Amino acid sequence: MPISASSPLHHLLSMSTIHADTMKPSRSSNGQRFIITSFFFIVFLCILASINEVRFDSFLRFGRCAFSRAPHYSSEEKFLAANSSSTSNSSSTDDVRILIGIPTLPDHYHKRHFLRLVYGIQSPQNAKVDVKFVFCNLTKEDQKVLVALEIMRYNDIIILNCRENMNQGKTYTYFSSLPEMLNNTDGPFPPYHYVMKADDDSYFRLENLVESLRPLPREDLYYGYVIPCPSMDPFVQYMSGMGYLVSWDIVEWIKESDIPLKHLEGPEDKVFGEWLRDGHRAKNRYNAKWSMYNFPEPPTRCTRELWPDTIAVHLLKTQEKWIRTLNYFNVTKNLKPSKLYHIP
Numbered sequence: 001m002p003i004s005a006s007s008p009l010h011h012l013l014s015m016s017t018i019h020a021d022t023m024k025p026s027r028s029s030n031g032q033r034f035i036i037t038s039f040f041f042i043v044f045l046c047i048l049a050s051i052n053e054v055r056f057d058s059f060l061r062f063g064r065c066a067f068s069r070a071p072h073y074s075s076e077e078k079f080l081a082a083n084s085s086s087t088s089n090s091s092s093t094d095d096v097r098i099l100i101g102i103p104t105l106p107d108h109y110h111k112r113h114f115l116r117l118v119y120g121i122q123s124p125q126n127a128k129v130d131v132k133f134v135f136c137n138l139t140k141e142d143q144k145v146l147v148a149l150e151i152m153r154y155n156d157i158i159i160l161n162c163r164e165n166m167n168q169g170k171t172y173t174y175f176s177s178l179p180e181m182l183n184n185t186d187g188p189f190p191p192y193h194y195v196m197k198a199d200d201d202s203y204f205r206l207e208n209l210v211e212s213l214r215p216l217p218r219e220d221l222y223y224g225y226v227i228p229c230p231s232m233d234p235f236v237q238y239m240s241g242m243g244y245l246v247s248w249d250i251v252e253w254i255k256e257s258d259i260p261l262k263h264l265e266g267p268e269d270k271v272f273g274e275w276l277r278d279g280h281r282a283k284n285r286y287n288a289k290w291s292m293y294n295f296p297e298p299p300t301r302c303t304r305e306l307w308p309d310t311i312a313v314h315l316l317k318t319q320e321k322w323i324r325t326l327n328y329f330n331v332t333k334n335l336k337p338s339k340l341y342h343i344p
Contacts, residue, residue: 096127096210098245099182099192101134101174102200105164106143109150111200114322116154118203121331124210130192134174136162169264171197171272175246176255190248193218197272198243201316203325208311212288213245221247222282225292225312227269229302234285238273240302242292242314250281288312295321 104112112133119131133156138144151157158181162173174197182191194213198204216223223246224239226232238244254260260275276282291311294303306313306328316322326332335343 096129096194096213097188097190097192098127098129098194098196098210098213099178100129100131100196100198100204100243101158102131102198103134103166103170103174104200106135106138106140106147108200109146112150115200116156118326118331119206121334122206124207127206127210129206129210130156132156132158134158134160134170136160136164136170136173139164167266167268167271171268172254172260172264175251176260179252179255192248194221194223194245194247195251196243196245197241197268198312199241199314202242202312202314203316203322204243204312205310205329208291208309212286212291212311216286217247217284219247219249219284220282221245221284221286222250222273222276223286223288225289225314226287229300232287232289234287238270238276240292240314241267241269242294243312244269244272246276246282247284250276253279253281295325297321 102115115131115133122129135157137159138147147157147159158174158177160170160173160177162170164170175195178195183189184191213223222234222239222244224244225242226234227237227240231237254275257275257279259279263271263274263278265271288311290304291309293310293313294300294315295313296303296305306325310329313325316325332343
């Protein structure tokens with residue numbers, strides 16, 4: 001490697017030569033050996049430095065290449081990513097899984113489409129709420145085509161192996177069929193923490209429902225609106241058919257127990273409560289009254305005025321009642337403005 005006149009090495013060699021010229025003759029041989037040794041030592045250091053410089057340069061080029069390909073994160077992005085990860089991990093233990101089954105008839109296409117709108121715009125936080133429409137075997141050719149199209153489009157229908165009925169065992173078939181339908185080794189267990197049966201003339205506000213369930217047990221639970229209407233004691237009789245909910249272990253008990261099989265006919269909500277009483281089930285009960293109630297008109301002992309903390313409103317038998325209820329809760333407040341439409 002050439003040594004420039006201005007380099008430290010050249011300066012050092014010059015100083016060594018000057019020092020050698022000024023030495024006494026008696027010490028000239030020792031001085032020459034020292035100069036030669038020093039020269040070779042310095043050359044060795046220069047060679048070593050050159051090798052290391054090449055390696056360091058290569059490392060820098062590799063580093064620049066690696067970091068230029070890596071995404072750049074600001075400190076704010078790193079903070080959000082860290083918090084997002086921790087929130088996801090922590091919320092997984094708090095997630096509530098609910099199945100809401102709405103018994104209906106195969107021919108009630110328009111009612112199902114309307115309820116899909118009502119429930120499809122609701123997105124409760126840290127919860128999975130699936131709304132399914134439940135009916136018995138199809139009996140008409142047009143049903144086989146139209147219902148199949150619904151399933152392909154929405155995947156929100158359960159078809160039970162039964163003859164269509166209201167109070168001759170359809171509720172039993174619904175609950176008792178779920179473990180075989182839903183227990184899956186690939187998914188979580190239980191597939192749902194809670195299972196509900198809800199009327200198609202009930203409007204459930206899913207966020208409020210979920211929040212009311214969070215502090216409650218996930219085993220041996222029976223939840224709903226206590227009958228008779230003046231009662232506040234959930235252990236006296238049973239929960240109204242407007243919408244009652246049980247934990248997954250009770251669903252499995254209904255499938256395995258002989259008690260429900262011996263008593264299938266009668267008002268389905270009352271019969272359901274009698275199963276639990278006879279089987280000594282549902283030690284945990286929750287009365288959601290008066291966050292669940294009948295529509296205020298006509299006034300009865302089961303009605304109350306609409307109010308913000310509502311979980312469910314029942315007996316929405318007409319479109320006018322539905323519209324009044326949806327207007328009260330301002331369900332279209334999140335409608336985004338667009339040039340495609342104008343809604344005052």
